[in-house]
Amino acid sequence: MAYKIVVANQKGGVAKTTTAVNIADALMYMKYKVLLLDLDPQCNSTSVFIGGAPAEENKTILNVFQKKDNISDCIKHTDFGDVVCGSRELANSEDTFMRAAGGLKIIKNALKKIEDDYDFVIMDTPPNVGAFMRNALFAADGIITPLQAKRFALDGLSDFLDTVELLKDDGNENLEILGILLTMYDQRNKQDREVYEALPEVGASLNINVFKTAIRTCQDIENAIADSKSLFRTKSNSNGANDYADLVCEILEKIKK
Ligand SMILES: Nc1ncnc2c1ncn2[C@@H]1O[C@H](COP(=O)(O)OP(=O)(O)OP(=O)(O)O)[C@@H](O)[C@H]1O
């Protein structure tokens, strides 16, 4: 049965999409069967997987939310890997799903039909706690919260983690916080070092794991995302690939998979 990981933080631009795509890429490189779900109306991970704008996709995550199609009919097999594409139209219907009975458990229920086909399902989420992030948190086994190594990175973190705890109490008590992940880390930058050094104590005070691996700022990561290329198949010796590989080893160790 697939282990489901959600990459989430209500802050924007902290490398959620980059992390979701590269964890998926690393796991596929290690021969695991992986499905990525793009639950963000910005559709950024979709763009990476399909190599362009998702405008022409007609079977997307929206069809799953609207219960028009089974999720298995919405999986697109691309050169990058398997993806359920996001939809820009999602943004118009967030309130509807938020209010509908069972509207926050749509993804959890949909995934039941395919979870034996994959080892991992990775979910990319938008930078707000709405219907889509909640759906992902209900469906997930584990959550990874990326933090950018910059001042103010920690602001809002404990509120976000409180929200996750509330959702756990509400129906997904098995959700495991896998850890906080420092991203875009530049060791030469004083601010970055301050956040890096402060994190273990923050993690201990919140009783939450902080991954030992920090993802360094790396041009190859940025280029691979921009060019829709697999970092692991094109730059497997880059700092970025090494860091994401180390992260995946930590995750595998944690979940014993
Ligand atoms: N380790 C890294 N090195 C260099 N650039 C990075 C790194 N990680 C992320 N980036 C770049 O930072 C930007 C923001 O990353 P990303 O889109 O993954 O953030 P996000 O949290 O998904 O944003 P949003 O909240 O809008 O969904 C992107 O341009 C991405 O290429």
Ligand SMILES: [Mg+2]
């Ligand atoms: Mg994103």
